[in-house]
Amino acid sequence: MIVRARFRAEDSLPGTPPSPEARALAVAYAIESAIEEGRYRSAAEVARVLGVTRARMSKVLGERWAPVEVQERVLGQRQQGETW
DSSP states (O other): OOOOOOOOOTTSOTTOOOOHHHHHHHHHHHHHHHHHTTSSSOHHHHHHHHTOOHHHHHHHHHGGGSOHHHHHHHHHHHHHTOOO
16 A cells, blocks of 8 residues: 655645655654554554665654744744745
């Protein structure tokens, strides 16, 4: 199963794609949600299905543990024109 996250900040311009950081954050939450719903038993199973290493999956899922201020900044950076 391929996990595709669709995210658009409320204030983003139509047709403006989300930043790579915002996509990574959305994917992390989508994977976590799929595990919690029981579609997968663990992050290791998701890694096998997606064809990535467990280390990469750990890095992706680590995005959701960033401080709230950082997550808000990532999600709002397109509007403010900030870059990382």
